[in-house]
Amino acid sequence: MTMRKTLTSIVLAGALVLGVVGCKEGSQNNKQSSNPPYIQLDGGYGATMAAADFDGDNIPEILHNRGDGKVFLYKRNNLGQYTNQGQILQLDGGYGATMAAADFNGDGKPDILHNRGDGKVFLYINTGDYKFVKSSE
Numbered sequence: 783m784t785m786r787k788t789l790t791s792i793v794l795a796g797a798l799v800l801g802v803v804g805c806k807e808g809s810q811n812n813k814q815s816s817n818p819p820y821i822q823l824d825g826g827y828g829a830t831m832a833a834a835d836f837d838g839d840n841i842p843e844i845l846h847n848r849g850d851g852k853v854f855l856y857k858r859n860n861l862g863q864y865t866n867q868g869q870i871l872q873l874d875g876g877y878g879a880t881m882a883a884a885d886f887n888g889d890g891k892p893d894i895l896h897n898r899g900d901g902k903v904f905l906y907i908n909t910g911d912y913k914f915v916k917s918s919e
């Protein structure tokens with residue numbers, strides 16, 4: 783009888799500890815989710831993004847493909863906030879499409895690499911002023 787009471791007490795104490803730990807983790811998760819995002823973009827199925835300094839002012843811009851192939855440019859203002867500057871490119875949309883930015887032709891301006899989701903990757907050369915031309919190579 784005493785042994786049974788002791789076991790019951792141990793089990794209850796363990797459940798209480800687990801409950802407290804669970805609540806603590808839950809409140810930490812809530813705290814994390816209440817942190818504001820670095821930038822708020824339009825959500826979209828298959829959305830992807832890339833960041834690079836497209837205009838040469840040493841501050842990276844953010845390109846956001848909403849998932850429908852429409853690529854929007856977000857530029858940081860002097861308050862440190864990114865604002866939508868409008869659509870700068872239309873890509874072929876597709877499930878699993880991704881986008882990356884790097885200087886592929888060595889001219890100092892970041893270009894855009896776009897995997898349209900079917901494994902076919904296309905290069906868009908930066909010609910300046912946020913304009914990009916699809917490379918035939």
Ligand SMILES: [Ca+2]
Pocket residue numbers: 834835836837838839840841842843
């Ligand atoms: Ca820039």
Ligand SMILES: [Ca+2]
Pocket residue numbers: 884885886887888889890891892893907908
């Ligand atoms: Ca380039």
